[in-house]
Amino acid sequence: MKPYTHTPLCSMRRLSLLALTCLLATQSQAQVPATGVEPVRARHAMVVTIQHDATDAGVETLKAGGNAVDAAVAVGFALSVVFPQAGNLGGGGFMLVRDHKGAAHFLDYREEAPLAASADMYLDAQKNVVPGLSTKGYKAIGVPGTVAGLVYAERHYGRLGLARVMAPAIRLASAGYVLSAEEARALGNPNLANYPESRRIFQRDGKPYQAGERFTQPDLARTLTRISQQPDDFYRGEIAQQLATSIQAHGGLITREDLAVYKVKDRVPLTGHYRGYEIVTSPPPSSGGIVLLETLNILSGFDLAKLGSDRSPAQVHVITEAFRRAYMDRADYLGDPDYTTMPLAQMASPDYAAAWRKSIDLAKPTPSATLVRPAGFLPAPPAAAPPKESTQTTHYSIVDAEGNAVSCTYTLNGLFGSGVTAEGLGFLMNNEMDDFSSKPGSPNMFGLIQGPANAIAPGHRPLSSMTPTMVLKNGKLALVLGSPGGSTIITTVANDLLSEVDNGLTIQQAADAPRFHHQYLPDVLEFEKAFPLPVVEAMRAMGYRVSRANEADEKNPGVWGDSELIAVDPKTGELLGGHDRRRAFGKAAGY
Structure with a gap:
């Protein structure tokens, strides 16, 4: 188009x-104002991300012979370790891929509404939005797409294979990474304290991490290793069973069927x-x-x-x-x-x-x-009144030596998503259901007003600004x-x-x-x-x-x-x- x-x-x-x-x-x-700060220059390849360890994972992958997609998958998994605010296994996103010959693909691995979702699931008996229901806890979670998206990208457009490109992320989770002051402060997010598993992993059960400490995540390392060896396990195997059981036990909607039917859209x-x-x-x-x-x-x-x-x-x-x-x-x-x-x-x-x-x-x-919209160009908008996205997404950009390029944005939606960590698996879950219209005329957490085209429905993907x-x-x-x-x-x-x-x-x-x-x-x-x-x-x-x-x-x-x-x-x-x-x-x- x-x-x-x-x-x-x-x-x-x-x-x-x-x-x-x-x-x-x-x-x-x-x-x-002129800052005197010059762009970083490189002759062959470039990786730019929000976290230095993730950038290094991308550069390491490129130097090992990987292309831009290999590096993008390595960065995506690395950010799930070193940037838990938004880097994720439990969220979703978009990856724009363009090869050096000009062929372009847009990989949509956005989260989906569970099959049990309904248009009024966040409304009370008076049809008013219940504050926090679509943003915090288990009922706010949409079916995650990140693992499917990164695996699809590697299988179709990468060259090194999943085990190789996931190695930096597994290493960062098992050996840990050193927290800066800003990163240590972020782990003190109060919503994480509301969920025992999140409080245990990210806040040491009330003993906050400090700048300069090494943060290790053994549960996440085991999960990443399982994915690198058998990626379908996340959607159709033991990981899927653990994830669905944990979410349903706390009132969430996601089932094994929801995970099994999820597909990446190219x-x-x-x-x-x-x-x-x-x-x-x-x-x-x-x-x-x-x-x-x-x-x-x-x-x-x-x-x-x-x-x-x-x-x-x-x-x-x-x-x-x-x-x-x-x-x-x-x-x-x-x-x-x-x-x-x-x-x-x-x-x-x-x-x-x-x-x-x-x-x-x-x-x-x-x-x-x-x-007033100019007449004669667009059809009349849907008759229902317009209804109601979080800032904690993350983006990274990569270009390799051949001229292949990736522009990738993925997210948990809110800061640390729903606040929920999948029990025994070590990763945070999204609160992406808030990106749907909970009720016509009601803004979401970003103040966005959206139309009935973005209403909650089983299997639908919410509108995004990414x-x-x-x-x-x-x-x-x-x-x-x-x-x-x-x-x-x-x-x-x-x-x-x-x-x-x-x-x-x-x-x-x-x-x-x-x-x-x-x-x-x-x-x-x-x-x-x-x-x-x-x-x-x-x-x-x-x-x-x-x-x-x-x-x-x-x-x-x-x-x-x-x-x-x-x-x-x-x-x-x-x-x-x-x-x-x-x-x-x-x-x-x-x-």
Whole structure:
């Protein structure tokens, strides 16, 4: 599917004198500060992840003769050990694979609703959402897909075999890894204390881990070893039996049948064009790809560089208005592609984007409550009122010496997922059921409003914002992109791409640049705490309702997302790695 092509620059309406004065007054203060931090450079291959041991596992695999998929599987299993907040065996995700000849695959190993799931399973007798029921504990767990996804990727696109690529993860679980201060603090998560197995493993039954200690996970090491020797055991053997028995004993829904029928979906990526680049990105059940493409298509009619510098008020304004319109369509139309017909071609139409663009007032925001979709392009949205994703996902990017590339985002959904650790197996379980619409009109944990296309139903996969993406120039790989961040994932990926393509930032500057986000509802323009204050105030003066993340909590950095990025130097062919420095324990590395 090729949703759109580049459209001519639209004629832009004149700004009011007041608005123009405001924008120009703050323009110079809006630039991303020069950090002096250069991207990591490598001639042959590059791995960028949120955790340094996982990055090393990927590089080790590449040096052993593995390709990008071998390294991606090694990293995925390693993160299940060293980044339990989101790295996982008990969750799910998406992997975008592109080989050096140009063939691309999108592996969907998203979690599924159990066969016993029902549309009203999180409602009380009065049909109101029961707080916490879809986010904590055993009933919040969806059928996990990560093990199936990583095994499928290795069998179909890797070359070293599962035992070899899982060896680093098994070693990290059995021998342990040294905790940084930030990692040790994370293990103190209060929700883990609510579940005895989680409290035993991650909190030593009340004796918290400290920075510099070695964290070993023997139960997880045994589970990983079993998977490396007999991967089908996770879905049809003894592991499946243990997992189902444990979940059902505590009121959860997952059965051995749920695990036995789970399958990875090898889907066709979405593609589009922007400023002469080809965008290869995520199809549903990711909402990210189509929302990204629609956003870029709207923005293709503006010369962002002439409007101002990166993160300047004029750029923030038009980008935000594009986000607002694309997220409106996300809310109404998107769901599981195996059960829902979605107007993707119409959403990605250049004519539709041009019609949306005409509704953008360059002097002021369009309140979401007054936003009217251009007529004649999309069918009427489903009649039911729109219903209701967590920031603790993780993303990694890999390019090998042959030019094969992987962009992978996977998740437990919330921080440490449901908080539940599978008894005797050593891994945390997801709370992915919250990504469905629990009730029309009720937001999920990220405040996202979604339509009835994303209602809970047996075997369905919930809508996701995960947006693993690649950018090509003249058929050659140029960028590998992605981020965690719940509903902010799409806007983070969009801004990373725009910073590189339109504004000339390096891949490291793009990863570090302060973030902003708008998702249609709630009608709030959100900023990271470190975003330049003059720009925030300029947007407030323009008429936006603004919010700075964790502004009242001085101990909280007020950040979101984690961009782990790779660029290809168009002149030298070198690989440039940009690790998001919001997370001190990750790194980019290559050879």
